[in-house]
Amino acid sequence: MKYSVMSNAAWMMSEKIVSVFGVIFVTSYVAKAFGPAVFGQMTFSVSLFSMVQTIAVFGTETILFKSISKSTAKGLRLMRVARSLRFVLLLVTAIPLLAWVWYAMPQNFIGFALASFVASVFVTQDTFSVYNNARLASRLNTLANATGLVLSFAISFFIAWQRLDPLWLTLSMISVTLIPYAIKRHHFYRQATDIAPPPAKRPAYLRYLLYAGLPLAISSIFIAVQVKTAQMFLAGIAPARDLGLFAAANTVAASWIFIPVALITSCFTEIFRARGEVALRLAARLHGYVMGVSLLMLFVVALFGEKIIIALYGHEYTQSGSLITLLSSATCFSAMGTVAYRYMVKEGGFNYLLGKITCLVAISLPLSWWLIHQHGILGAAWSVFLSELLSLTVMNYFFKNGVIQKIQISSLNYKTYK
Numbered sequence: 001m002k003y004s005v006m007s008n009a010a011w012m013m014s015e016k017i018v019s020v021f022g023v024i025f026v027t028s029y030v031a032k033a034f035g036p037a038v039f040g041q042m043t044f045s046v047s048l049f050s051m052v053q054t055i056a057v058f059g060t061e062t063i064l065f066k067s068i069s070k071s072t073a074k075g076l077r078l079m080r081v082a083r084s085l086r087f088v089l090l091l092v093t094a095i096p097l098l099a100w101v102w103y104a105m106p107q108n109f110i111g112f113a114l115a116s117f118v119a120s121v122f123v124t125q126d127t128f129s130v131y132n133n134a135r136l137a138s139r140l141n142t143l144a145n146a147t148g149l150v151l152s153f154a155i156s157f158f159i160a161w162q163r164l165d166p167l168w169l170t171l172s173m174i175s176v177t178l179i180p181y182a183i184k185r186h187h188f189y190r191q192a193t194d195i196a197p198p199p200a201k202r203p204a205y206l207r208y209l210l211y212a213g214l215p216l217a218i219s220s221i222f223i224a225v226q227v228k229t230a231q232m233f234l235a236g237i238a239p240a241r242d243l244g245l246f247a248a249a250n251t252v253a254a255s256w257i258f259i260p261v262a263l264i265t266s267c268f269t270e271i272f273r274a275r276g277e278v279a280l281r282l283a284a285r286l287h288g289y290v291m292g293v294s295l296l297m298l299f300v301v302a303l304f305g306e307k308i309i310i311a312l313y314g315h316e317y318t319q320s321g322s323l324i325t326l327l328s329s330a331t332c333f334s335a336m337g338t339v340a341y342r343y344m345v346k347e348g349g350f351n352y353l354l355g356k357i358t359c360l361v362a363i364s365l366p367l368s369w370w371l372i373h374q375h376g377i378l379g380a381a382w383s384v385f386l387s388e389l390l391s392l393t394v395m396n397y398f399f400k401n402g403v404i405q406k407i408q409i410s411s412l413n414y415k416t417y418k
Contacts, residue, residue: 036244059216115170
């Protein structure tokens with residue numbers, strides 16, 4: 001693996017280490033201070049608007065990354081158009097959701113939802129992160145995001161320490177996206193020029209984003225629905241306390257996924273440029289690295305997960321410990337599935353991804369509903385596990401004569417790493 005790729009991945013990982021530090025020492029402290037009910041309300045609001053963000057981004061993250069990796073000039077023009085498209089989509093989707101929250105949910109939900117909306121504005125307008133990642137300059141993203149995280153965690157800790165009204169946590173929710181956006185935007189305009197496409201060609205760029213982005217957007221929306229299904233059904237069936245227990249387990253179980261994601265993002269800059277057998281071999285090698293890291297982290301979580309939950313969140317969250325190994329296994333499948341997802345994008349498999357996710361949601365929604373009705377939060381964990389397993393395996397194997405299966409099998413062959 002090239003030094004530039006490893007260095008870029010290392011910078012991406014270092015940012016997430018700050019995030020994990022915050023989860024361990026701050027988020028858990030906040031959860032202890034305010035209890036599972038408030039913690040569940042906050043995480044549920046964030047989950048709602050994470051789906052809004054997914055719709056607003058409209059699959060453009062992957063399109064921009066691929067475009068910038070091949071041609072910086074074209075990528076910059078697409079970035080300009082993508083920001084306008086994202087803002088319109090954000091307003092169209094967020095306003096009805098905010099209206100529903102306003103009329104249907106308690107006061108805390110409303111406050112957290114408004115904060116999540118404001119945070120979403122900065123997330124969706126931040127195309128600068130993709131630009132930096134595609135140019136293997138993730139160091140800039142790391143410094144900006146770490147600054148926002150540290151400030152956000154400091155605010156959260158102070159609010160919990162002083163036992164202030166939990167609605168003050170909305171300041172933390174906003175600052176974690178506002179600060180990084182402001183820093184990255186400032187740095188981008190100091191180093192690069194924001195190239196707008198000529199007015200006559202702007203509709204062509206928009207059509208390209210809509211044409212290439214629609215299958216990815218729908219796929220991403222379905223993925224978000226699939227991942228959040230357990231929380232949605234728990235919100236409708238179980239008390240807010242169960243939401244908090246599930247959120248605590250899921251937070252710790254997925255806390256290490258930044259390691260394989262950093263490797264994937266950095267390596268795919270080279271894979272997007274490669275062709276034929278070379279690309280397949282690079283993808284197989286990457287899949288093997290991701291699998292190795294994921295299994296190692298699963299082993300650690302299986303041994304110490306329940307103790308970690310109790311140490312971080314307190315004995316009130318003891319029930320979360322029974323979910324953590326199952327949810328961490330699902331995280332393993334999700335990490336490895338990301339390699340397959342990006343390879344399909346490279347090969348133009350937009351329509352296949354759309355069909356795959358449609359089928360997966362059609363299976364996972366009723367499955368999740370039944371499991372949660374029968375087994376509560378344990379059923380929620382099983383629903384996530386089974387959905388991620390199907391997504392990684394069977395649902396991928398019909399793409400281009402089983403090329404994803406070939407990648408996964410090749411990753412087990414030592415010759416792939418020579």
